[in-house]
Amino acid sequence: MAKEITSRSENYSQWYNDIVVKAGLADYSAVRGCMVIKPYGYAIWEKMRDQLDRMFKETGHQNAYFPLFIPKSFFSREAAHVEGFAKECAVVTHYRLKNDPNGKGIIVDEDAKLEEELIVRPTSETIIWNTYKTWIQSYRDLPILINQWANVVRWEMRTRLFLRTAEFLWQEGHTAHATMDEAVEEAERMINVYASFAREWMAMPVLVGRKSESERFAGAVDTYTIEALMQDGKALQAGTSHFLGQNFAKAFDVKFLNKEGQQEYVWATSWGVSTRLMGALVMTHSDDNGLVLPPKLAPTQVVFVPIYKNDEELSTITQVVEKLRAQLHSKGVTTYYDNRDNYKPGFKFAEHEMRGVPVRVAIGPKDIEKGTAEVARRDTLQKQFVAQEHLTDTIVALLDDIQQNLYKRALEFRESSTVKVDSYDEFKKVIAEKGGFVMAHWDGTPETEALIKEETKATIRCIPLDMPEEDGKCIVTGKPSKRRAIFAQAY
């Protein structure tokens, strides 16, 4: 089974696609650019979603739901937003079909043309701020801390499963505040929630930083981002949080009466992560044998495979396995007993390896005699024999160890793929030959940024929040710079 996967060294993007499809995470659909998220992929997404949802609620947010459709005119209200979002999107123009009078199936009923076209939401700032206008009168109505889990559509020309699809699932937080300080604090709080989630749950190291002006969200005053590094040396933007200033409040005329009795525009943030995280998860940990999952996000953490020649052996093994499973369940470990009788153990091993199950336990007649089990960990592929009486404790510790090890391994990779450069020649050489994160001085202008992008395909991923001040010179123009930025080619 593992043989079916293209290796990373041979063709990295084919490797990625093979894993997504063959581990049963997702597949393309009959609709251009839209994917089907298959049960196994969706089960992982559910675990991510549930944990994020808990973290949002712990930080005081509530969920709500706003319409899928947005009137076209709403996009024209915020000048920068229209440029960024109103272009490549799905446009609903009619609301009825009818039978073709020539008997050829069904056709659009031209009598049912909408007066104003509706856009399938690419993001919901406009419709939400249009709603907030009716919810907010005074400072007593603030803050509003709302999140929405939803599908959105952006008509992408080149799509890749999870990483860039026309329709994707996401959450979008939209908050309203009485003061600028509060809104900035909220935007920073949420990028840090994303960073904690990435590190602790996805076992994925991320840089937390600010976007440069030209990489900002359309309509934002400031965009915070978490940036991860994939195994091919390309960066992946994994989540963003925006301080929107009063831009949307002004566009939708949302004012409040402040404590001093004056009318003031409301301050805003928005923040989101999407099913793109699934792509990041796959690319951060997986290997040439298939998917590798951090235990905290694995739908099944431990799979048991019986090795037997006849029903009697199977029955003895099953008794032992069920006892062990019950012990593991009481510790909160999820397990699966793969006793399908139409597949051989070798096939099962390969399949669970492909699907990234963190721990595999094989038990055969000899193990029954000796009171042992063979325990294999997916991250390192190492195996060990463990006494059955210690199996539960061993596995609980092992799952924790795998979670830590995956993070450590990814962090080491990122650290060894991050270099400081002080000349444009060196910059070009690193980007072309090695990839990874490049820390370089930049004069702060969009022109220089654009030139670098054109010549190297590298963009400024972020200026990390914890990047120390350091006097230097822009690698392109030689103009003074106070601080390095992080450059990389990106997904």
Added chain:
Amino acid sequence: MAKEITSRSENYSQWYNDIVVKAGLADYSAVRGCMVIKPYGYAIWEKMRDQLDRMFKETGHQNAYFPLFIPKSFFSREAAHVEGFAKECAVVTHYRLKNDPNGKGIIVDEDAKLEEELIVRPTSETIIWNTYKTWIQSYRDLPILINQWANVVRWEMRTRLFLRTAEFLWQEGHTAHATMDEAVEEAERMINVYASFAREWMAMPVLVGRKSESERFAGAVDTYTIEALMQDGKALQAGTSHFLGQNFAKAFDVKFLNKEGQQEYVWATSWGVSTRLMGALVMTHSDDNGLVLPPKLAPTQVVFVPIYKNDEELSTITQVVEKLRAQLHSKGVTTYYDNRDNYKPGFKFAEHEMRGVPVRVAIGPKDIEKGTAEVARRDTLQKQFVAQEHLTDTIVALLDDIQQNLYKRALEFRESSTVKVDSYDEFKKVIAEKGGFVMAHWDGTPETEALIKEETKATIRCIPLDMPEEDGKCIVTGKPSKRRAIFAQAY
């Protein structure tokens, strides 16, 4: 605050709308027929969704996600389905907007016209069966037991919050089976899951039955339904489960190799409930003071309101309240301490009554002296003084009692609103004057059903699965009938 609600006797549908809006459940949006589900309404929906999701998983189902868009031609494949579903729906014809050359905002880019129009899913049988074709080869791939939580769009001309909106949230199960018996069993299993959920969680009695041919889902061989009775004597279809036979398998050419080595079409079911359940919940239990919620679905089960004149009193009360809340939390009870200092107790009482919080506890200085608290239940509005030391046990029992009482009350209402009639004159009189469920003999023909509908606006809600055989004569044609059907006017 309660004064703002129209009474049921004055105007039932205005009463409903007042509750939905004023209890903060939902509101209309800027997009025709689309609603905004507000945080409080969404929190109730989340509780319903989470419990249904657990019940689906316990019965072996997995979640997945399929595209929002369906190619227009897919609807023409299944003859009955196209008639039922492909008409009033949102049609995407273009994928790009551009700046108006005359400088007036943005316009649809006519160069970006889709070759084939896409329909925003009104239901997903077609796109899912088109996918299943690639997943199913042999009996080993069956059954497929998949559910999807999604938004769908049906372009309704007359909309009402939750009950009938252009966009709504729902779940749709889509299963594939090797045999007819298995598929029928699945369709029946799921209607019974819905019935249990309605009774045990929503405290809403439902009839479980089959639809007549003309009320069947477009493309189904058999449609099962749960039907509830609202306080105005109208029926509400609260969930349906369909045995689809091999109709969609034939339309999308989905065959499997059976155990005998022969190619056979796959058998199918689909089943769904939607945010319409929110409307059913509101109309089943609420009264002229506002929303009434069954404790199992209430986001906050107990609200504490302090009665105080100064900070010292408040501080003493707060200490007692926090101790009581901790005790309740340890029993799994959700609470809220309404210590907002800019609202008076009377205002808070009315607000929580409006929002249907099942139990309210008020504590003032006298209660502190005596070690008591005033406990009010929302369903009957009765109050009692309870010793603080017994408060937790009392409330745990009270929540259970409220849950039972709401079901009992609704069941009594339904029973007193269900009558047997044996003549068409009596039928017309009951439907016109009293409403409710009417059990009558019917000759089994769509013609008679259509006549009754035209003359009385009553439709056959279902033929209950447990309806006993009984020889009788059709109330309209006098032709023989084996069994009564349930008629009612309906939402």
